[in-house]
Amino acid sequence: MATVRLVPTVRRRRLGGALRRLRNQAGASIEAASEAMGWDPSKLSRIENAKAHLPVKDVAPLLAQYGVTDADVIKALEGLAQDANKTGWWTTYGNVVADGYKDYIGLEEDAESTHIYVQGLIPGLLQTGAYAREIIAGTGPHLGPADVAALAEVRKKRQAILTDSTRPTGPLKLWAVIHETALGYRSAAQPTLMREQLRHLLDMTDLPNLTLQIMPKDAPAHPGMAGPFHVVRFPMPWPTVISLENLRGGYFVEGTDDVKAFESCFELIVAAALPVDDSREAIKKIMEGISR
Structure with a gap:
């Protein structure tokens, strides 16, 4: 089966950017954060660069690695992860937009x-x-x-x-x-x-x-x-x-x-x-x- 390339939506880019910011603020390397999650480092790199999807269930555990416990922040990131793959109504207009x-x-x-x-x-x-x-x-x-x-x-x-x-x-x-x-x-x-x-x-x-x-x-x-x-x-x-x-x-x-x-x-x-x-x-x- 052919691999379907994920098109980086603006929501996925915002999610990836937020995760990278929080990781850097925590002083954690991609390798250390990935190891704590049981992931290959390339997976987290792809998520941060909007090239891979982050399941909603993994948002809170990942943020816990960065010391993020604010319920509003966790909820906001979970919402963005849930909607990250959704394409907006404007995509139906193709290359005109x-x-x-x-x-x-x-x-x-x-x-x-x-x-x-x-x-x-x-x-x-x-x-x-x-x-x-x-x-x-x-x-x-x-x-x-x-x-x-x-x-x-x-x-x-x-x-x-x-x-x-x-x-x-x-x-x-x-x-x-x-x-x-x-x-x-x-x-x-x-x-x-x-x-x-x-x-x-x-x-x-x-x-x-x-x-x-x-x-x-x-x-x-x-x-x-x-x-x-x-x-x-x-x-x-x-x-x-x-x-x-x-x-x-x-x-x-x-x-x-x-x-x-x-x-x-x-x-x-x-x-x-x-x-x-x-x-x-x-x-x-x-x-x-x-x-x-």
């Missing part, structure tokens, strides 16, 4: 909250279908109509996370700061597109888990001028992850010092942006200036 985007959606699915600063675009979680299709087509000139439609559908499905009360942490808490220039986009092909998008933004601000601010054009200098980023936070014991994007895809920043730097930057961005109520008024004013 790039690997980095799949990783981000996987993180988003497990996140408790996300803080976002964007400049020229409305965040994907807040886009209407028409806006999403036009922006995806415009920023991906290599994409055919079918791919554009598929990616717009993926973006729409992602938005369910904002109202899904069945998630372990409830609906995703979203704090988005959007630069005013993103609100000024005008579609030559669809004159009412932006008016509908701005109306949608206002409607979304009624959600109790959504905070929306607008960065005015005349705002003082702030860290967001260096580029957009996402601060993705998870329930304990999982560390916060920073997501950065560019035309070639995205990448993640996970080091403690780097994460703290971005979190501090987001606080400065929030301080430079319009307050929530003033942001709503700014959206209304721009929307009213668009021809019906």
Whole structure:
């Protein structure tokens, strides 16, 4: 029988990274930890590198080797081990969804909250279908109509996370700061597109888990001028992850010092942006200036 290669899911990578961190904190070598578990050292190495599955029943005994007794940490790691092999709904879209985007959606699915600063675009979680299709087509000139439609559908499905009360942490808490220039986009092909998008933004601000601010054009200098980023936070014991994007895809920043730097930057961005109520008024004013 042919060997089935395990595809490293983002959950398995997070589990492996957490286990490696805890082992290092305990000062245990792979050889010593493996011997205590009765394993070949290569097995633990493959688990830490997301190339092998860790059965749920082995999580607590392995953590015991590292001196981890916190019930919440053990439960969290057992949950991740249980879900590590599950593939998300986005995998059904095949290669249309790039690997980095799949990783981000996987993180988003497990996140408790996300803080976002964007400049020229409305965040994907807040886009209407028409806006999403036009922006995806415009920023991906290599994409055919079918791919554009598929990616717009993926973006729409992602938005369910904002109202899904069945998630372990409830609906995703979203704090988005959007630069005013993103609100000024005008579609030559669809004159009412932006008016509908701005109306949608206002409607979304009624959600109790959504905070929306607008960065005015005349705002003082702030860290967001260096580029957009996402601060993705998870329930304990999982560390916060920073997501950065560019035309070639995205990448993640996970080091403690780097994460703290971005979190501090987001606080400065929030301080430079319009307050929530003033942001709503700014959206209304721009929307009213668009021809019906």
